[in-house]
Amino acid sequence: MKTNLALKLNIQHFATQTFPEPNLQTVPTLDNFKEKSVDFAYRFEQDLIDFQKALGITRLMPVASGMTIELFGKPEVTLANGDVPEGDLIPLSYVTPVVASTKKITLKKYRKATSGEAIQTYGADAAVDITDTALIKEVQNNVRKDLFTLVQSGEAQTNLNTGNGLQGALATVWGTLQTIFEDDTVRPIVFAHPMDVAQAVADKQMTLETTFGLNYYTDLTGTIVFTSTQVERGNVYGTAADNLVIAYIPAGTSDLGQQFGLTSDNTGFIGMKHFLHNETLTQQTLLVSGVLMFPERLDGVVKVPLASAGA
Structure with missing residues (x-):
């Protein structure tokens, strides 16, 4: 019996191979999560920068986590006698800063998980992006909430013209701030409830702009009016743009950001990261942020009541 011992010749083995091979997993395909981190970090920080510019801050x-920020009231001045004879020693006057309140800035941490089933059903982009957008908006909301809480601690002022509604209140804010900051060029910023602004917008056909999740318009006096439901209805609160400060923990460029591979832009307002958690078949979003907007001088914040509905 004859046995055919000839081997089949694999012609493809001698063919010229081409590289890269089909279906090779490359850096761009595996790095999509990082791109999402950069994208969402940019969205948050750009919104905050736009808000900063609109406010005129x-x-x-930049501060360290856990730092206590002191909010000042009007300083107390002990003025020495200025009638000094020629050649005599001029007595010292003394200024005592008055700390009205303190606020500690801390790094806040947020995490969100998107299930593998949601990614399978809706696709990675839709499942992750929709929930990440909602997360970013809520973090922005918390940043605004801290600002509005501090602003609404302003001292009440008598409205010069309650019959003129919002316009009268804005005029009162403008005049009061000119008095408080008499040695400075003041750009008034006002915060009000949307329903208190609605009538003025309807009557005067004002154009609303939007930034950082807030609507605003510019009054005839140059006063910028921001609307938010977080502001108490029936009062407007105002301060000078130069009285507002943004303190932040540089989350993206700090040792923390580098150690955990957080992405950020050059502002460092937030640090963000996307990663896979195989044990739960989820794609996770990690976000850290420490941003506090506050008025440096609480005596530079005023509260003006609007006319009642029956007035």
């Missing part, structure tokens, strides 16, 4: 203060 020029003072950014």
Whole structure:
């Protein structure tokens, strides 16, 4: 019996191979989660920068986590006698800063998980992006909430013209701030409830702009009016743009950000990261942020009541 011992010749083995091979997993395909982190970090920080510009805030203060920020009232001045004879020693006057309140800035941490089933059903982009967008909006909401809480601690002022509604209240804010900051060029910023602004918008056909999740418009006096439901209805609160400060923990560029591979832009307002958690078949979003917007001088914040509905 003859046995065919000839081996089949694999012609493809001698063919010229092409690289890269089909279906090779490359860096761009595996790095999509990082791109999402950069994208969402940019969205948050760009919104906050736009809000900062709309408010006219020029003072950014990077701080360490756990730092206590002192909010000042009107300083007390002990003025020495200025009638000094020629050649005599001029007595010292003394200024005592008055700390009206303190606020500690801490790093806040948030995490969100998207299930593998949700990614399978809706696709990675839709399942992750929709929930990440909602997460970002809520973090922005908390940043605004801290600001509105501090602003609404302003001292009440008598409205010069209650019959003129919102316009009269804005005029009172403008005049009061000119008095408080008499040595400075003041750009008034006002916060009000949307329903208190609605009538003025209807009557005067004002155009609303939007930034950082807030609507705003500019009054005839140059006063910028921001609307939010977090502001008490029936009162408007105002301060000077130069009285507002943004303190933040540089989450993206700090040792923390580098150790955990957080992505951020050069502001460092937030640090963000996407990663897979195989044990639960979820794609997770990690976000850390420490941002506090506050008025440096609480005596530079005023509260003006609007006319009652029956007035």
